[in-house]
Amino acid sequence: MTRSIGYVVFPGFGVMAFSAVSVFEAANAAAETAQYDITLLSETGGPVRSSIGVVVETQPFSNDAFDTLIVGGGGTMSFTPGMRAFLGSAGRAVRRLGATCTGQFFLADAGLLDGRRVTTHWHYADDFRRQFPKAILDENRLFLVDGPIWTSAGMTAGIDQALAMVEEDLGSDLARRVAKNLVLPYRRAGGLSQSSAMLELESKSSRVQEALAFARGNLGSTINVEQLAQAAKLSPRQFTRVFRQETGRSPAKALEELRIEAARVLIREGRHSIELIARQTGFNDRERMRRAFIRAFGEPPQQIRRAARTPELVD
CATH class of the missing domain: 3.40.50.880 (Class I glutamine amidotransferase (GATase) domain)
Incomplete structure (x- = not known):
């Protein structure tokens, strides 16, 4: 047809x-x-x-x-x-x-x-x-x-x-x-913000960008500074210093912002439970994710889901 x-x-x-x-x-x-x-x-x-x-x-x-x-x-x-x-x-x-x-x-x-x-x-x-x-x-x-x-x-x-x-x-x-x-890395979901965490974390060096790309591709896993430093081909101490200089954030704070961005998209789409989304985006449990959302948006994930008019599903 x-x-x-x-x-x-x-x-x-x-x-x-x-x-x-x-x-x-x-x-x-x-x-x-x-x-x-x-x-x-x-x-x-x-x-x-x-x-x-x-x-x-x-x-x-x-x-x-x-x-x-x-x-x-x-x-x-x-x-x-x-x-x-x-x-x-x-x-x-x-x-x-x-x-x-x-x-x-x-x-x-x-x-x-x-x-x-x-x-x-x-x-x-x-x-x-x-x-x-x-x-x-x-x-x-x-x-x-x-x-x-x-x-x-x-x-x-x-x-x-x-x-x-x-x-x-x-x-x-x-x-x-x-x-x-079309040589696109992926189709971005509609729920993504017009201002992305990756854009806000724009840095001067390709090494830090490579570390951020590694983090974004592995949000569901436990990620530490040593792994990010290895992706950037720097020592952990040097990486932490360079990262903060270029982004104005610690690696841990930047990683949380990437996790929040990914989780927010999934929450607004409404296809998975809050608990599963917390695991998929590396928060591991919904309480840790709830605290991160309140710090970032002043409201918990459940409120964001209700505002998007999508029912919470049970996985």
Whole structure:
């Protein structure tokens, strides 16, 4: 079965947000058969120029049916009657309606996000909240799914959202092959924060980054300073000194931040019990994880799960 995807662009659209289209193209290649048929759309049709001058050819809005409709981001936000009418009609007819970055503004203007949990790029969060108070905005997410509505932070997060769509349609094995073909290390979960611990811990040397990468890849295990130092090819004493100089944190504190970030994603997704998540992320027991969450967020894991409206499961 070929799924039809309509991707809406407008003058000055962001090329980075547009890159999500490549995910569906790569899915066709990985499946070795046409799984997706992609149509680029604009209000008037014809050539549309991107933010850096790249021009794409588009089809005008019509009554054609789509399985999935995605509104791209970037450019000047002009809420025209034609755009509003098209999204209001087509948006309610598709199986899945998505938007990246500022694309959410167009969906909200068409009345499609009232009462929905959505996200957008952090830079536009205040404007979005002010203009569309009926939507429930959570700007601290890479992407967010509420029923048929998919919204992402845009930029590279649009790729993660598209990969999640492919996984929903065609399974995790094919989605992993697509990520591999796109030379991505993995598909980031939607619950990840737009600001990551790895980014906040950015250091000047590749040695410290290698130690952080080792830690992130082994969060479920017991990790000590000696192992981190070995990954960085430094002595434990030298590693601790260099690490603190470059990150402003002790190795133990940085490791806790990485564990908290990973655990928070799993808690918000709601597929596993709090106890299992504590073990998977290296906290070993839920009380130790609870204390870490209260230090970081001022609230326990259970409260974060309730806020995400996902029931706790028993493993």
